[in-house]
Amino acid sequence: MYYFLPSWHTNNKYEWNSSALPWYRNNKGIEFDDTISQLRMFNRTQEKSKTLILEYSPNLRGFLHRQDIYEIDYYSIFDDIQNISDTQMRPFDFMELNWPSGTDFSYTPFLVLARYKGEVIARIEFDSIGALLRIDLLENGKITRRLIFDDRGFLSSVIYFDKQECESYQKFLDLTGRWRICINYISTKPQVEVNSEFKEEFKHSCYKNIEDLIFEKFQSFLDNKTYQDDVLVIAAEEKRNDLLLEARYDIKIILSFFSDRYPIKDTNSLRQILAKADSCVTDTDYTNTEVKEIIAKKGCANKNIEQITPFDSRLRLGKSQRIRELKIFWLIEGLTQPEMRIVLRQLLLLMKADKRIELTVAAYSEYEMSTETFAQIANETIAKNGLAEYFTFNSENLTKSDSELNEIDKKSKKNICWQTIYVEDDIIKEVSDVRLIIDLSMQPNLFLQIAGISAGVPQINIVKTSYVEDHKNGLIIDQLDGLSEAVDYYLEGLAHWNNALMYAATKISEYSSSNLIKKWKQITGRNGKNSTQTNQGTTNRHSKLG
Structure with missing residues (x-):
């Protein structure tokens, strides 16, 4: 196991x-x-x-x-x-709770407010799919208790608050509503008390803190x-x-x-x-x-x-060869602002020379640089290189693709598109129609590399990794100034791009789930052995316990 x-x-x-x-x-x-x-x-x-x-x-x-x-x-x-x-998820209907007769419920865009005789007595909160999370019970506008609900459809715990609305203690309940343990947030030690009804299930009646339990x-x-x-x-x-x-x-x-x-x-x-x-x-x-x-x-x-890569590749080759646009996906993380300007200048000049090239600039939501900061870098680079009549990068168009903007105004400037990455699916969707990936960080993003392999998209890096091989499924450049030549290598015709696609197909099998699991078995000495409990394992356990 x-x-x-x-x-x-x-x-x-x-x-x-x-x-x-x-x-x-x-x-x-x-x-x-x-x-x-x-x-x-x-x-x-x-x-x-x-x-x-x-x-x-x-x-x-x-x-x-x-x-x-x-x-x-x-x-x-x-x-x-x-x-x-x-283990099964079940919905919980808050209307089934024992509300005072005459309670009114107001549905806001964020939560539900329960009012009794005109006074708010509860705030009812939900998760992103509308499932009940918690209910804050109020008296005179101050929270007194917080009911926390489990996604299996029952009340899981209750937090009690003092007059200053600070957490006092929290009781954890079983399915019958009886409390099993209580954490005291304001006392010194012991912090955790066990209900005497269930003391046989614990080694101690109280614990210094919850971590000990x-x-x-x-x-x-x-x-x-x-x-x-x-x-x-x-x-x-x-x-x-x-x-x-x-x-x-x-x-x-x-x-x-x-x-x-x-x-x-x-x-x-x-x-x-x-x-x-x-x-x-x-x-x-x-x-x-x-x-x-x-x-x-x-x-x-x-x-x-x-x-062992934590990301397995699955055969989902991209469709970029079937569309006219030559889309470039550039992950900017790991670069300084001067380096970004060097890279952006080369890409803009290539885009000016070939109208089919479109650029998406991307960064993770946690990235330290704001969108506005990069917008300033982009607009300054555009102006400095005399490209203001051809390109734009502004907050109004950050989420619109170039093709969408051209539908709005055929004569509009070519827009540089911005993509904030929130979840892994954002990358998977983005690379599905991308012709080329650029990641010039000294530590290239691992998930982007595996996604590129799965989509058959060549990648340009500045350091060697186990996932992108030079002139196989990508290029490793020595200097940022060499980016233009590397981009031309894959965008001028399909010969080099097709070679990268075929090589990526061989990589896909290398990083498949079955092959990665073989590596796991090798390091644990389980080659050819299924990891279920064995008779030998049972014997070992019994001998250890005496």
């Missing part, structure tokens, strides 16, 4: 709390990470796996559904605490539910260091490094967790090199470090 310990957090006050925020307060951002892709691959190849959820996640099923992993098996510590075994349940799961031939894949992040170092493991531990979730610096804490792990999986060449160097210094050079 493969167990996965993910890093799925929301922007809540407490790290252990992963309950969703109302739809209008959620910052739209990338939810996708390595664990999601790994679970998809294991599920697709029917490898037995299970996810361990340490956080309080009353909206977990909605998250899993959004990420197309709803059917995965999971163990939730808070489900254990609250004695809940149900979470650790107890996590350790109990490892001791009683796992076998010696199982594998635990932990999404590496600094907040998990203590958990990783304190827990007792009799199974293989793999650390999975993804993006910038764990800053790869040669620190004592990183060296400690690397020593604790049996193997490491990295996502990029950069991370792989850094981790290997740190391990070599630690004197553990024989530790297994494998670079």
